[in-house]
Amino acid sequence: MPVLYLIPVPVADDALHTLPARTIEIAQHLDTFIVERAKTARHFLKAAGIKRPLPEVEVTEIDDKDPIVASRALQSAFRSGKDVGLLSEAGCPGVADPGALVVEQAHQLGMRVQPLTGPSSILLALMAAGMNGQQFVFHGYLSPKRPELLRDLRRLEQAAERLDQTQIFIETPYRSKMVLEVALDALQPGTKFCIAQDITGANEMIRSLTIAQWKANPVSIQEKAPAVFLIYKKSGR
Amino acid sequence: MPVLYLIPVPVADDALHTLPARTIEIAQHLDTFIVERAKTARHFLKAAGIKRPLPEVEVTEIDDKDPIVASRALQSAFRSGKDVGLLSEAGCPGVADPGALVVEQAHQLGMRVQPLTGPSSILLALMAAGMNGQQFVFHGYLSPKRPELLRDLRRLEQAAERLDQTQIFIETPYRSKMVLEVALDALQPGTKFCIAQDITGANEMIRSLTIAQWKANPVSIQEKAPAVFLIYKKSGR
Numbered sequence: 001m002p003v004l005y006l007i008p009v010p011v012a013d014d015a016l017h018t019l020p021a022r023t024i025e026i027a028q029h030l031d032t033f034i035v036e037r038a039k040t041a042r043h044f045l046k047a048a049g050i051k052r053p054l055p056e057v058e059v060t061e062i063d064d065k066d067p068i069v070a071s072r073a074l075q076s077a078f079r080s081g082k083d084v085g086l087l088s089e090a091g092c093p094g095v096a097d098p099g100a101l102v103v104e105q106a107h108q109l110g111m112r113v114q115p116l117t118g119p120s121s122i123l124l125a126l127m128a129a130g131m132n133g134q135q136f137v138f139h140g141y142l143s144p145k146r147p148e149l150l151r152d153l154r155r156l157e158q159a160a161e162r163l164d165q166t167q168i169f170i171e172t173p174y175r176s177k178m179v180l181e182v183a184l185d186a187l188q189p190g191t192k193f194c195i196a197q198d199i200t201g202a203n204e205m206i207r208s209l210t211i212a213q214w215k216a217n218p219v220s221i222q223e224k225a226p227a228v229f230l231i232y233k234k235s236g237r
Numbered sequence: 238m239p240v241l242y243l244i245p246v247p248v249a250d251d252a253l254h255t256l257p258a259r260t261i262e263i264a265q266h267l268d269t270f271i272v273e274r275a276k277t278a279r280h281f282l283k284a285a286g287i288k289r290p291l292p293e294v295e296v297t298e299i300d301d302k303d304p305i306v307a308s309r310a311l312q313s314a315f316r317s318g319k320d321v322g323l324l325s326e327a328g329c330p331g332v333a334d335p336g337a338l339v340v341e342q343a344h345q346l347g348m349r350v351q352p353l354t355g356p357s358s359i360l361l362a363l364m365a366a367g368m369n370g371q372q373f374v375f376h377g378y379l380s381p382k383r384p385e386l387l388r389d390l391r392r393l394e395q396a397a398e399r400l401d402q403t404q405i406f407i408e409t410p411y412r413s414k415m416v417l418e419v420a421l422d423a424l425q426p427g428t429k430f431c432i433a434q435d436i437t438g439a440n441e442m443i444r445s446l447t448i449a450q451w452k453a454n455p456v457s458i459q460e461k462a463p464a465v466f467l468i469y470k471k472s473g474r
Contacts, residue, residue, distance in 0.1 A: 006364045017259040018354040094364040096371055103367030107445045115361040117255040117437065123360045124352040127243045127331040130340030134333055137374040137402070165374070200354065208344045 003083045004074070004106040005030065006099070008092045008118020009044050011226070012201030015119070016047060023116040024048050027085060032058045032077050034070050034102050035087040044087065062098045070102055078109050090226075092120045096140060096170065122168060125196035125228035128206045129166065132232055136166035144175060146182055153186040153231070160191075161233040168230050176227045180214075183229070187211045192232040198225035240320045241311070241343040242267065243336070245329045245355020246281050248463070249438030252356070253284055260353040261285050264322060269295045269314050271307050272324040273334050281324065299335045307339055315346050327463075329357045333377060333407065359405060362433035362465035365443045366403065369469055373403035381412060383419055390423040390468070397428075398470040405467050413464045417451075420466070424448045428470045435462035 007027050010018050027048045035041035038061045042054055050057060060073035077084045086093040086102055093099035094115075106113050122138055137159075142152040156167040171179050176197065183193055194208035203225060209217075221227075244264050247255050264285045272278035275298045279291055287294060297310035314321045323330040323339055330336035331352075343350050359375055374396075379389040393404040408416050413434065420430055431445035440462060446454075458464075 018257050020255050020257050022254040092360065092364050094367065094370045095360065100367050100370045103365065104445070105367075107367055113365045113367070113443055113445075114441070115364040115436070115443075117354070117356040117361070119354040120357075120360055123329065123332065123357055124354070127329050127352040128340065128350045130331065130337050130342075130344055130350070133331045133337045134377045135375060138372060140371045199352070204351070206350055206352075208341070208350070 001110070001112050002078055002081050003112045003114050004103065005083065005085045006093045006103065006113065006115040007085045007087055008116060008120070009040075009087055009090055010200065011090045011119045011121045012198055015200045018119045018200050020117050023118050026116060030083055030085040031056065032073075032082050033085045033087055034060050034062060034073055036062055036089040036093075036097050036099065040089050041087045062102065064098055067101055071105055074102055074105055075109065078111055092118060095120055096122065096138070119200055121196070121199045121226065121228050122170070124199045125194070125206070125230060126166065126168060128196055129194040129208045129230045129232070131166040131192055131194065131208070131230055132164060133166070135164055136168060139167065139169045141171060142169050146178070149179070149182050150186045153183055156231050157187050157191050157233055160231050161235045164235060166230055166232045168228065170228055173224050173226050176221055176225070177223055179229060180221060184211060184214060187231065188233070190233065194230040195221060195227055196230070197222050197227045199228070201225070238347070238349050239315055239318050240349045240351050241340065242320065242322045243330045243340065243350065243352040244322045244324055245353060245357070246277075246324055246327055247437065248327045248356045248358045249435055249441075252437045255356045255437050257354050260355050263353060267320055267322040268293065269310075269319050270322045270324055271297050271299060271310055271339050273299055273326040273330075273336065277326050278324045299339065301335055304338055308342055311339055311342055312346065315348055329355060332357055333359065333375070356437055358433070358436045358463065358465050359407070361436045362431070362443070362467060363403065363405060365433055366431040366445045366467045366469070368403040368429055368431065368445070368467055369401060370403070372401055373405060375405045377406065378408060379406050383415070386416070386419050387423045390420055393468050394424050394428050394470055397468050398472045401472060403467055403469045405465065407465055410461050410463050413458055413462070414460055416466060417458055421448060421451060424468065425470070428468060431467040432458060432464055433467070434459050434464045436465070438462070
């Protein structure tokens with residue numbers, strides 16, 4: 001039975017060392033890929049030492065607006081009994097990316113779906129935050145506008161306390177500074193707030209403190225590094 | 238500045254191949270560990286090829302009822318400028334285990350916290366389920382009793398639809414069969430249900446189908462393999 005391999009890609013530059021040998025080996029020996037972005041996928045496959053010349057490797061991009069293209073590529077691989085690799089632009093395919101659609105279709109075709117181990121900035125941030133790892137929720141992106149973001153953050157703070165859940169979200173790198181400013185404004189002094197920037201990268205910065213501690217020890221955060229944000233508040237704290 | 242390394246451990250037997258070389262290397266060169274369970278930690282360190290003789294390696298167990306023991310071990314390592322490794326019984330420390338307390342303390346001491354890449358059955362199951370990877374929630378364990386479990390599953394199904402979130406939970410291996418039975422009973426035909434058993438192991442089984450499809454194609458699932466369960470329902474489906 002053909003297999004759909006879910007192949008994680010490093011989340012920081014030059015961080016191939018975050019992939020297990022087995023994940024790299026499988027990527028090296030496939031010749032059919034469905035990917036979030038063809039350019040970064042080819043770059044990764046080259047760095048990972050793919051065995052075939054790149055022009056002979058079939059790379060199909062997932063088009064959100066026209067999912068039928070990726071769907072046809074998967075079906076045609078399945079019919080010819082070929083294994084397929086699914087690649088995200090960074091991190092784990094199927095998590096905070098459009099790959100889940102391809103995985104869903106693989107199950108419907110009766111393909112075996114095999115997830116491989118690799119870095120996820122969301123999971124690494126959760127590990128490193130020291131919040132509640134027994135119950136947590138990932139929201140993707142919040143509102144990019146200040147007033148709405150402030151409301152969103154307060155809603156998350158309330159949910160954290162009421163449901164005893166770590167609240168996780170992401171934002172585009174250039175908005176990290178704004179998110180920190182709004183968080184310091186929106187959240188209560190005893191609430192825990194974590195920023196994890198450039199995880200596994202050369203400038204990794206993970207800081208998990210209460211809002212009061214953030215205010216007492218201000219730091220300037222990187223403006224261009226990808227970041228994960230986490231909020232937690234124990235009830236009664 | 239001393240570092241607290243968060244070191245993932247394989248989630249299946251003989252699955253050291255799921256760890257990146259860098260994760261293994263760091264584990265090999267440390268001599269102070271705080272762990273969920275000493276016995277499995279020593280077993281892992283031996284398999285990973287730790288450089289010192291095991292009797293010279295300091296391994297402190299986290300005692301939920303007496304967290305002061307692990308806390309003292311961390312403080313004393315910090316004072317003597319020593320790096321520490323945090324180990325879960327399986328998977329990623331700080332996620333669905335008691336390790337988060339140690340991570341929280343490390344941040345308060347001003348230690349650097351560095352999460353290393355490795356397998357998490359929760360994340361691997363999410364990747365492989367083909368549900369919503371843009372928004373998801375992890376609940377830990379649900380109720381072990383049938384009537385309460387049935388209610389819990391219906392509540393998760395409603396939340397999945399209302400909040401457009403994949404709902405993830407775990408259960409002890411010997412209850413997997415019961416969970417499947419109750420889920421087939423509790424959930425609506427169009428709801429997606431995934432069981433991921435023995436992830437990364439020799440008997441890995443990942444099945445993600447609608448409840449109607451599960452009923453039309455019954456399978457017997459493994460009674461002794463650790464499992465992750467996922468529920469998703471697109472609104473209007």
